[in-house]
Every structure is written in C-alpha cells, then in structure tokens.
Amino acid sequence: DAKTTQPPSMDCAEGRAANLPCNHSTISGNEYVYWYRQIHSQGPQYIIHGLKNNETNEMASLIITEDRKSSTLILPHATLRDTAVYYCIASKTSYDKVIFGPGTSLSVIP
Amino acid sequence: DTEVTQTPKHLVMGMTNKKSLKCEQHMGHRAMYWYKQKAKKPPELMFVYSYEKLSINESVPSRFSPECPNSSLLNLHLHALQPEDSALYLCASSQRNTGELFFGEGSRLTVL
Numbered sequence: 001d002a003k004t005t006q007p008p009s010m011d012c013a014e015g016r017a018a019n020l021p022c023n024h025s026t027i028s029g030n031e032y033v034y035w036y037r038q039i040h041s042q043g044p045q046y047i048i049h050g051l052k053n054n055e056t057n058e059m060a061s062l063i064i065t066e067d068r069k070s071s072t073l074i075l076p077h078a079t080l081r082d083t084a085v086y087y088c089i090a091s092k093t094s095y096d097k098v099i100f101g102p103g104t105s106l107s108v109i110p
Numbered sequence: 111d112t113e114v115t116q117t118p119k120h121l122v123m124g125m126t127n128k129k130s131l132k133c134e135q136h137m138g139h140r141a142m143y144w145y146k147q148k149a150k151k152p153p154e155l156m157f158v159y160s161y162e163k164l165s166i167n168e169s170v171p172s173r174f175s176p177e178c179p180n181s182s183l184l185n186l187h188l189h190a191l192q193p194e195d196s197a198l199y200l201c202a203s204s205q206r207n208t209g210e211l212f213f214g215e216g217s218r219l220t221v222l
Binding site for chain 1: 143145151152153154155158160165166168198200202204208209210211212214215216
C-alpha cells in the first residue's frame with residue numbers, strides 16, 4: 001500500500017468549508033484514494049473514495065490531482081459533528097492490507 | 111442491513127483468562143478484518159480473512175487467535191494476554207468491487 005501523509009491537525013470555523021489535504025506521491029496505478037473519519041471512541045466511518053476523477057457524495061467531495069500524487073477532501077459546510085480524525089488511505093479495491101496512517105485531527109470551532 | 115456488530119462492547123479479563131471477541135456482518139462481504147487501536151493512535155491491522163481463509167497476519171503474537179467459522183462471522187480468541195494488550199479491538203468487512211471498509215463500534219478490552 002502507498003504511504004500517505006497528512007497534516008496532524010487543522011481547525012475550521014463552523015459553516016465554512018473544511019479542506020483536508022493528503023499526499024500520496026507513491027500511489028500505484030491500481031490504488032484508489034479512500035477517506036475515513038473516526039469520531040472519538042467510535043469505529044471509523046467510510047466517507048468517499050476515488051481513482052482519478054473527482055467524486056462527490058452526500059458527505060463530501062474528493063479532488064484528486066491529475067498526477068494522482070495528492071488529493072483534498074472537502075466538507076462543504078462543516079458542523080461541530082464533523083470534529084473527528086480524518087484518515088486518507090491508498091489501497092486497492094481487492095481484499096488487501098488497509099493501513100491507517102496518523103490522520104488529521106479536525107476541530108470545527110463555533 | 112449495513113451493520114457490523116461486535117460483542118461484547120466491553121471486556122475485562124485477567125492475564126490467565128481465555129475469552130473471545132465476536133464480529134458479525136450480513137452484507138455478504140467476503141473479507142473481514144481485525145484491527146487493534148490504542149488511545150490517540152490509528153487503527154493497527156492485525157488479521158485479514160478473505161473467503162473465510164486467513165490471508166494476512168501482521169506478525170501478531172500467538173496469544174491472539176483469529177477464527178472465521180463462516181462468511182458472516184469472525185472471532186478473535188484471547189489467551190494469556192498482557193496488560194499492554196488493553197485496547198479497542200475493531201472489526202471490519204469489505205466487498206471486492208468497491209473496497210470500502212465497514213467498521214463495527216469495537217470491543218474495548220482491559221487486561222488486568
């Protein structure tokens with residue numbers, strides 16, 4: 001699995017967009033970018049994933065650069081309930097190792 | 111049903127005890143995972159089962175013994191654990207064509 005790097009922490013004002021960056025410069029061609037988040041003491045929750053096209057769902061948008069070496073998760077209107085640790089992972093869709101890095105601790109501030 | 115159910119939610123055991131953690135999913139997923147998570151750390155992969163066969167063991171000590179009796183059920187048998195094994199144990203499942211993991215809420219284990 002490709003290693004990813006994320007800033008350890010970020011703040012975001014409530015109601016503003018939260019933009020969480022991730023670098024995955026060694027990602028291979030068949031690896032997708034997955035995002036999960038973990039709210040304190042709960043199991044991680046899947047948010048979104050993509051290969052090379054930008055993706056959007058009801059939770060977030062994922063922007064992947066053309067060279068696929070980095071991506072940004074966008075929470076369009078952050079709420080206090082979005083305070084969590086966000087993990088960016090590069091892995092294949094097949095049954096494979098899914099390795100979590102340290103993630104980004106996002107604090108949404110009133 | 112999009113849930114992964116883990117039992118028990120909390121477990122306290124002594125170092126000489128034998129106990130088991132249980133994980134169940136009814137989404138038809140053919141891969142199931144055990145992770146261990148210490149406080150303020152990311153989940154750490156322990157085992158992966160694919161089609162009920164152990165496919166990945168991340169050099170986990172033998173005092174942790176996984177078992178996958180059928181495609182819906184995953185157990186983690188615990189024996190002679192150490193206090194440093196106290197952690198949140200997370201189970202997850204996934205399907206091949208999309209790859210996202212569905213996690214349970216975890217079993218919080220305390221070893222005295």
